[in-house]
Amino acid sequence: MRARRKPFADQVFYFIGYFLLGMFTLAIIIPIFYVLVASFMDPTVLQNKGITFDFSKWSTDAYRRVFENRMIWVGFRNSIIYSVSFTIVSVGVTVLAAYPMSKKDLVGKKIFNTFFIITMFFGGGLVPTYLLISNLNMLDSIWAIILPNAFNVWNMILARTYYQSIPAELREASSMDGASEIVHFFKILFPICKPIIAVLALYQFVGMWNSYFDPMIYLNNAEMQPLQLVLRSILIQNTPEPGMIADIEGLAEMAKIAELLKYSTIVVSSIPLLIMYPFFQKYFDKGIMVGSVKG
Amino acid sequence: MKKNHCSNKRLQYVKKNWQLYIFFLLPAVVLTFIFKYIPMGGILIAFKDYNAFKGILGSEWVGLKYFERFISSPDFMRYLLNTLKLSLFGLLWGFPVPILLALILNRVRREGIKRKIQLLIYLPNFISVIVLCGMVKIFLSPVGPVNSFLGTSTDFMSMPEAFRTIYIASGIWQGAGWGSILYTAALSNSSQELTEAAVVDGANVFQQIWHVDLPAIKNVIVIQFILQAGNIMSIGFEKAYALQTDMNIPASEILATYVYKIGLLNGDYGFSTAVGLFNSIINVILLVFVNKVVSKLNDGQGI
Numbered sequence: 001m002r003a004r005r006k007p008f009a010d011q012v013f014y015f016i017g018y019f020l021l022g023m024f025t026l027a028i029i030i031p032i033f034y035v036l037v038a039s040f041m042d043p044t045v046l047q048n049k050g051i052t053f054d055f056s057k058w059s060t061d062a063y064r065r066v067f068e069n070r071m072i073w074v075g076f077r078n079s080i081i082y083s084v085s086f087t088i089v090s091v092g093v094t095v096l097a098a099y100p101m102s103k104k105d106l107v108g109k110k111i112f113n114t115f116f117i118i119t120m121f122f123g124g125g126l127v128p129t130y131l132l133i134s135n136l137n138m139l140d141s142i143w144a145i146i147l148p149n150a151f152n153v154w155n156m157i158l159a160r161t162y163y164q165s166i167p168a169e170l171r172e173a174s175s176m177d178g179a180s181e182i183v184h185f186f187k188i189l190f191p192i193c194k195p196i197i198a199v200l201a202l203y204q205f206v207g208m209w210n211s212y213f214d215p216m217i218y219l220n221n222a223e224m225q226p227l228q229l230v231l232r233s234i235l236i237q238n239t240p241e242p243g244m245i246a247d248i249e250g251l252a253e254m255a256k257i258a259e260l261l262k263y264s265t266i267v268v269s270s271i272p273l274l275i276m277y278p279f280f281q282k283y284f285d286k287g288i289m290v291g292s293v294k295g
Numbered sequence: 296m297k298k299n300h301c302s303n304k305r306l307q308y309v310k311k312n313w314q315l316y317i318f319f320l321l322p323a324v325v326l327t328f329i330f331k332y333i334p335m336g337g338i339l340i341a342f343k344d345y346n347a348f349k350g351i352l353g354s355e356w357v358g359l360k361y362f363e364r365f366i367s368s369p370d371f372m373r374y375l376l377n378t379l380k381l382s383l384f385g386l387l388w389g390f391p392v393p394i395l396l397a398l399i400l401n402r403v404r405r406e407g408i409k410r411k412i413q414l415l416i417y418l419p420n421f422i423s424v425i426v427l428c429g430m431v432k433i434f435l436s437p438v439g440p441v442n443s444f445l446g447t448s449t450d451f452m453s454m455p456e457a458f459r460t461i462y463i464a465s466g467i468w469q470g471a472g473w474g475s476i477l478y479t480a481a482l483s484n485s486s487q488e489l490t491e492a493a494v495v496d497g498a499n500v501f502q503q504i505w506h507v508d509l510p511a512i513k514n515v516i517v518i519q520f521i522l523q524a525g526n527i528m529s530i531g532f533e534k535a536y537a538l539q540t541d542m543n544i545p546a547s548e549i550l551a552t553y554v555y556k557i558g559l560l561n562g563d564y565g566f567s568t569a570v571g572l573f574n575s576i577i578n579v580i581l582l583v584f585v586n587k588v589v590s591k592l593n594d595g596q597g598i
Contacts, residue, residue, distance in 0.1 A: 009499035017399040024396065025412055027468065028419055031430060034440060050443055097323035100315040107305045112320065119327060121525075121579055124334025125571030127558040131351075132334050148330040151323045181314045210423035213533050217559055228425045235429025236537050262433055266426050273421050280421075281414060 039063070039263035043256040062264035065257070071241045072268065075227035079209055082145060082226055086208040090150040091200050095193070097151065098159035099185055104168075116153045133218060144218035145208075155200050162196040163189070198283050209272075227269055234265050341569035361569035370553070378549040378574075382530040385463045386523055392467050393474030394516065398504055400475065401482045413479075416472025428537035431465050453542035462538060462547075477519065481512045517593050525582030528574050550574045 006014075037051045040058045066072055100106050101113065123129075129148065138144040166189070174184045190197075212228040219225060233239050240258045248254045309316065336351075341361060343354040365371055396416070403409040419427070434441050435451040442448050451457045489507045498506065532551040539547045550570060558567025 007499045009501055013500040014402070017402060021396070021399050021403075021412065024471070025415055028415055028472070031434065031468075032418075035430060035433075047438060050440060093322045093326060096319045100319045103315070105308070106312075106315065107308045112324070115324070116327060119331040121582060122335070122575055123331060124337050125568060125575060126554050127564045127568045127571065128334035128337025128340060129330070130559060131337060131340075131564070132330070147326060151326045156323070181312065182318055185319075206421055210421075210425075211533070212423070212425055212537075217555075228423055231423075231425045231429065232537070235425060235432065259433070259436075259438075262429060266429060269426060270422070277414075277418065277421070281417075 035263050035266050039260070039267045041260065041263075043253075043260040046260055047256050062257075062260045063268070065244045065261060066264050066268050069241050069244050071222075071225075071230050071243075072227075072265070074223060075225060075230035078224060079227040082142060082215075083205050083208040085142065086146045086150070087201050087205045089146055090152060090155075090204045091197060093151045094155045094200065095159050095197060096185075098156045098163060099181075099189070101156065102160045102163035116156065120153050130217060138218070140219055140221050140224065142224075145211075145214045148214075152204070155203065159193070159196055159200065162193060166192060195283065202280055202283060231265060231269055235262055338568060338572055340565050341572050343565060345564045357565070361566045362573065364566065365570055365573065370548075373545070374548055374550050374553050377546060378528060378530060378551075381459055381462060381535070381549060382527040384459060385466060385530070386527065388463050389467050389471065389474075390520065390523065392471040394478055394512070396471060396475040397478030397482060397512070398508055400479055401508065402500065413472075417476070418472075419469040420473035422469065424531075424533045424537055427465060427469055428534060431461060431538065435461065450542075452538070452540050455543045455546035458538065458543045458546040462534065466534070474519075477515050478512050481515045482508060484511075517589055521582075521586055521589050524585040526578070527581055528578035 034051065037053075038046055039062055040060065041051060042057050042059050042061075045052060045057045097116075101109065103109070106112075124132075133139060133144050133148070138147075170188060171184060174188055179187065210228065212226075212232055215224075215226050215229055216232075219229075230241070234241065238258070240261050244261055245254050245257050248257055339351055340354075342356060342358060343351065344357050345351065346354045400409060400412065403412070422430075432452060433439055436442070437448040437450045441451075451461065489511075490503055493503045493507050528550070530549060530551065532555060535547055535549050536552050536555070539552065551574070554567050554571045554574070557563045557570070
């Protein structure tokens with residue numbers, strides 16, 4: 001059979017479609033690429049000419065300044081501590097709660113469900129929550145940013161949906177062997193549910209790593225600031241850490257370096273993400289399948 | 296008599312399965328109660344002259360004083376409109392892009408290229424709000440690359456009229472790729488055989504998309520729309536606040552940032568809580584309304 005020529009309408013579609021897709025992809029690559037290249041520029045060259053591929057004009061000075069700054073490291077350390085602890089607590093509480101909620105015959109299921117779901121749509125708001133945290137003496141403590149959002153209803157629904165796709169006979173069988181619910185959960189269910197747990201862990205880790213609002217209002221101690229708050233003062237408030245530009249003379253020079261430092265800070269702060277991204281991607285499809293099931 | 300028997304059975308179930316309640320559910324219930332329900336009780340502050348020494352319950356009632364003050368202030372309409380416009384236009388421009396991306400991606404036949412494009416367009420989703428806004432500020436600064444490309448030195452970040460465009464465009468840049476994931480999954484689940492049948496019938500790509508692809512993702516579209524439209528008033532604080540400058544406040548001050556400023560920066564707890572409450576009540580009303588409308592249009596199927 002000879003290959004049929006594609007209809008004209010198809011050619012129009014592919015032309016426009018690929019063009020739009022190409023534009024969108026380029027729009028994503030170009031800014032990221034620009035930041036990466038600009039971070040290696042000499043500050044004066046960057047200000048006068050923008051980026052150049054004349055490698056003799058490249059320098060790693062900005063990186064030296066970033067790495068020599070103590071606050072960046074403090075921020076990294078704090079962010080790792082917060083994100084890891086939050087992920088463990090949050091995913092733990094969430095996948096545990098999802099298990100009984102996945103059972104058809106759980107007594108009180110409706111009540112629990114309503115109790116949880118309401119919080120998705122209505123809450124006390126900023127000030128009442130802040131006053132509660134303050135009354136619990138949790139200001140300036142790691143618990144203030146970990147506990148309030150540890151239980152995530154939406155993630156519970158995702159985990160519950162996943163459990164429900166597992167045949168109930170599994171529990172019947174383990175129950176015959178005399179396994180309690182706790183033993184069944186950890187010995188049998190947990191290993192099967194690794195994909196959903198990995199996806200939830202990914203969401204929670206990235207969420208905590210990238211958040212700045214809760215740390216901003218609950219953590220005033222500079223030593224406790226996560227990376228995002230350090231970045232905020234450099235990128236948004238335009239005030240680089242004093243140590244970074246202390247040796248520079250002249251305001252104009254300082255401003256140039258401060259601008260350059262923004263690029264290198266962005267790159268440095270994104271390194272963990274870039275390292276983890278390839279590991280993430282195999283979970284994308286699975287996460288999507290889970291996420292696309294209607295709660 | 297029968298009811299009694301029934302509740303006995305339920306009690307027996309709970310006794311037999313106590314682990315389900317104590318070990319599995321209790322942590323979540325305790326956390327939800329403390330950190331979600333107690334603050335809901337704290338909403339009383341919105342009707343009281345809050346005094347830290349007397350506590351929430353001991354403080355004087357002031358009725359609807361804060362609501363009257365808010366609604367009669369000139370800021371009220373401005374902040375409400377800023378909030379609504381930012382999220383409505385965001386929804387209007389942002390909602391179709393992921394669908395479009397998924398429909399086109401679905402037609403890319405070379406698996407390798409498709410995969411590479413997907414990895415690229417998902418990436419911005421993992422960039423933090425701070426880094427995203429930092430990049431926006433660098434690129435749009437008067438001496439930044441956008442201005443040197445245009446040969447101008449406009450300070451975009453100080454222009455109130457540019458704020459919404461910046462906010463929405465950067466939102467699409469960051470979120471549209473990741474948003475297409477759901478639609479891509481729904482498409483890859485369903486349409487292979489139907490598409491082949493349509494091709495045999497001589498349908499062109501537009502007809503295939505209209506008759507096969509769109510029906511396949513219709514449900515996902517409906518759910519996504521309800522979820523996003525219902526969240527119109529809960530538009531994020533983090534990004535608006537990070538993109539705010541003293542100059543673009545007329546467009547960038549939304550209810551969420553206002554609540555933060557009067558509440559935590561100025562310490563006007565009662566007033567701030569009242570504004571926050573106002574915001575979340577509208578949000579709930581919107582959600583119920585959108586769900587009703589959509590389920591009517593969608594043959595009785597809401598969320």
